[in-house]
Amino acid sequence: MKVLIIGGGGVIGQKLARKLAHRGHLRGAEIAHMTLADVVNPAPITAGFPVDVVRVDISDRASVDELIAGRYDVIYLLAAIVSAHAEEDFDAGMNINLFGSYHVFEAVRALGTKPVIVFSSSVAVYGGEVPDPIEDHTFLNPQTSYGTQKAIGELLLNDFSRKGYFDGRGFRLPTISVRPGKPNRAASSFMSSIIREPLNGEEAICPVGPDFMHPYLSPRKCVENLILGTEVAAEDLGQNRCMMMPGRAWSIQQLVDAMTRVAGPEPAKLIKWQEDAAIQAIVNGWRYDLNAQKALRLGLSADDSFEDNVSYYIEDDRP
Amino acid sequence: MKVLIIGGGGVIGQKLARKLAHRGHLRGAEIAHMTLADVVNPAPITAGFPVDVVRVDISDRASVDELIAGRYDVIYLLAAIVSAHAEEDFDAGMNINLFGSYHVFEAVRALGTKPVIVFSSSVAVYGGEVPDPIEDHTFLNPQTSYGTQKAIGELLLNDFSRKGYFDGRGFRLPTISVRPGKPNRAASSFMSSIIREPLNGEEAICPVGPDFMHPYLSPRKCVENLILGTEVAAEDLGQNRCMMMPGRAWSIQQLVDAMTRVAGPEPAKLIKWQEDAAIQAIVNGWRYDLNAQKALRLGLSADDSFEDNVSYYIEDDRP
Numbered sequence: 001m002k003v004l005i006i007g008g009g010g011v012i013g014q015k016l017a018r019k020l021a022h023r024g025h026l027r028g029a030e031i032a033h034m035t036l037a038d039v040v041n042p043a044p045i046t047a048g049f050p051v052d053v054v055r056v057d058i059s060d061r062a063s064v065d066e067l068i069a070g071r072y073d074v075i076y077l078l079a080a081i082v083s084a085h086a087e088e089d090f091d092a093g094m095n096i097n098l099f100g101s102y103h104v105f106e107a108v109r110a111l112g113t114k115p116v117i118v119f120s121s122s123v124a125v126y127g128g129e130v131p132d133p134i135e136d137h138t139f140l141n142p143q144t145s146y147g148t149q150k151a152i153g154e155l156l157l158n159d160f161s162r163k164g165y166f167d168g169r170g171f172r173l174p175t176i177s178v179r180p181g182k183p184n185r186a187a188s189s190f191m192s193s194i195i196r197e198p199l200n201g202e203e204a205i206c207p208v209g210p211d212f213m214h215p216y217l218s219p220r221k222c223v224e225n226l227i228l229g230t231e232v233a234a235e236d237l238g239q240n241r242c243m244m245m246p247g248r249a250w251s252i253q254q255l256v257d258a259m260t261r262v263a264g265p266e267p268a269k270l271i272k273w274q275e276d277a278a279i280q281a282i283v284n285g286w287r288y289d290l291n292a293q294k295a296l297r298l299g300l301s302a303d304d305s306f307e308d309n310v311s312y313y314i315e316d317d318r319p
Numbered sequence: 320m321k322v323l324i325i326g327g328g329g330v331i332g333q334k335l336a337r338k339l340a341h342r343g344h345l346r347g348a349e350i351a352h353m354t355l356a357d358v359v360n361p362a363p364i365t366a367g368f369p370v371d372v373v374r375v376d377i378s379d380r381a382s383v384d385e386l387i388a389g390r391y392d393v394i395y396l397l398a399a400i401v402s403a404h405a406e407e408d409f410d411a412g413m414n415i416n417l418f419g420s421y422h423v424f425e426a427v428r429a430l431g432t433k434p435v436i437v438f439s440s441s442v443a444v445y446g447g448e449v450p451d452p453i454e455d456h457t458f459l460n461p462q463t464s465y466g467t468q469k470a471i472g473e474l475l476l477n478d479f480s481r482k483g484y485f486d487g488r489g490f491r492l493p494t495i496s497v498r499p500g501k502p503n504r505a506a507s508s509f510m511s512s513i514i515r516e517p518l519n520g521e522e523a524i525c526p527v528g529p530d531f532m533h534p535y536l537s538p539r540k541c542v543e544n545l546i547l548g549t550e551v552a553a554e555d556l557g558q559n560r561c562m563m564m565p566g567r568a569w570s571i572q573q574l575v576d577a578m579t580r581v582a583g584p585e586p587a588k589l590i591k592w593q594e595d596a597a598i599q600a601i602v603n604g605w606r607y608d609l610n611a612q613k614a615l616r617l618g619l620s621a622d623d624s625f626e627d628n629v630s631y632y633i634e635d636d637r638p
Contacts, residue, residue, distance in 0.1 A: 156467070162462065
């Protein structure tokens with residue numbers, strides 16, 4: 001069993017790699033080798049099997065061909081230009097999110113190895129003219145370039161899978177919170193910052209009001225769901241291999257209250273409430289009333305409470 | 320007003336060109352010039368304004384750039400590798416249907432002229448795991464590569480429009496029948512052949528049973544709808560610029576009965592009933608219970624009866 005994680009330097013990529021290293025097996029086979037690929041060299045991982053780290057630019061087909069030539073059994077495609085970045089830099093979003101995914105799918109097809117490919121899509125594929133709640137069979141009407149590129153990735157994943165070129169599974173991730181590390185260029189970045197920075201004793205800016213609703217998932221649960229999604233039987237996926245990953249919607253106020261219940265009253269005082277029209281223009285197009293029936297039926301799950309998300313950050317990630 | 324029809328050599332492209340030549344105006348302005356572009360030189364059209372015919376391969380970006388440099392106000396993107404052909408030749412479908420559309424959109428964006436682009440999508444975008452009836456907000460779960468590529472074209476059209484790069488409008492065409500000319504490599508080709516050939520005194524093969532249901536639209540009505548769709552106000556399109564074009568679903572038996580009512584009992588005797596598993600595998604994945612509410616609200620319409628479709632063929636196209 002050879003595993004490749006594209007986007008292996010990212011928060012989820014690294015946590016997934018460490019979890020797989022700890023676990024040692026996947027889809028009923030021992031992991032013999034793992035490669036972490038990213039646009040900058042990913043941090044190395046200690047495991048009971050060899051782990052390579054490689055640099056790859058997925059917008060470059062030749063570079064992707066060279067990577068895929070490693071003949072992996074399971075490929076995680078987690079690399080992306082995130083939402084606000086893709087909105088600012090249209091070409092970067094298209095080149096990485098659309099053509100990058102296409103290059104991986106085409107390289108796999110050309111090699112003929114038919115691996116399992118697990119693709120991280122996003123709830124940003126939803127938006128626009130569709131009624132609530134969002135169901136598995138709700139039209140994808142994304143209102144960002146990032147959401148558009150992810151929706152296209154899903155269509156390609158489904159068609160390449162239908163043709164038998166690989167066994168694809170796509171999961172629309174809710175916003176991952178509490179995400180460790182630094183803020184990034186996702187419009188949703190504040191949805192971790194307003195918890196993470198205060199828990200680290202630092203100030204954070206909240207660009208939306210306390211009533212803003214959004215679906216969340218902890219990184220720990222996300223990794224568990226990705227592994228479950230890798231192991232589910234192909235015949236249980238049906239004609240649409242992409243689905244929502246379960247999350248749970250809370251208001252910003254509920255997030256802050258959960259933090260206070262776990263860590264006391266001091267962190268919440270470090271949040272600066274400062275509305276930002278550019279961020280709001282993106283995030284107000286996102287939907288939160290999501291019914292992840294298919295994934296729930298397959299055994300994936302959401303966090304029980306946001307207190308869990310806060311506790312996981314403190315246990316797993318706080319410096 | 321300069322008009323470009325990409326796919327201007329096809330059945331709908333030619334009929335649209337003749338209709339525009341006859342009409343002389345579009346979106347409140349006189350047509351000063353029209354270009355018909357296709358992979359083979361389109362038949363020339365007589366009009367009260369100059370009409371060019373040019374060869375273009377839209378899978379080649381440089382060739383598209385050269386074409387788009389003509390600075391058109393309205394561009395019809397009707398060119399496609401049709402369903403059964405795209406299913407057989409995966410690369411051809413991707414190169415024309417996906418990358419061809421992308422090249423047109425990108426060339427227009429690079430030029431900065433912000434034209435109206437009218438894109439022909441297909442009801443083949445529907446399929447898979449969605450409940451009947453198909454509504455405007457039904458998930459696109461295509462079960463062919465052609466449907467996948469059209470669904471991707473729609474997503475791109477929406478996003479480029481949202482970004483202000485052009486004013487896109489996409490219409491999911493029902494099967495056009497009675498389509499004049501020769502059979503093509505669309506899996507739906509028989510849906511015209513079984514009427515057209517008998518009306519021309521020739522035999523035709525029907526690869527499905529008489530109960531097979533499908534939505535149809537006459538070429539004459541399709542062209543009227545495309546022109547209406549070009550002229551509707553951008554603000555009436557909302558957040559999803561792609562919609563079903565109205566059609567009406569009939570069984571094969573109803574088509575044949577309509578032909579008999581219009582043209583007498585002889586033509587129906589020329590139909591050979593010969594089931595074809597490969598054709599059925601494609602067309603049985605298509606949906607027919609379609610509710611084109613948005614387009615109907617905007618003034619587009621379906622044919623009143625299949626007798627009309629038969630009569631239009633006899634009036635407009637029979638050799």
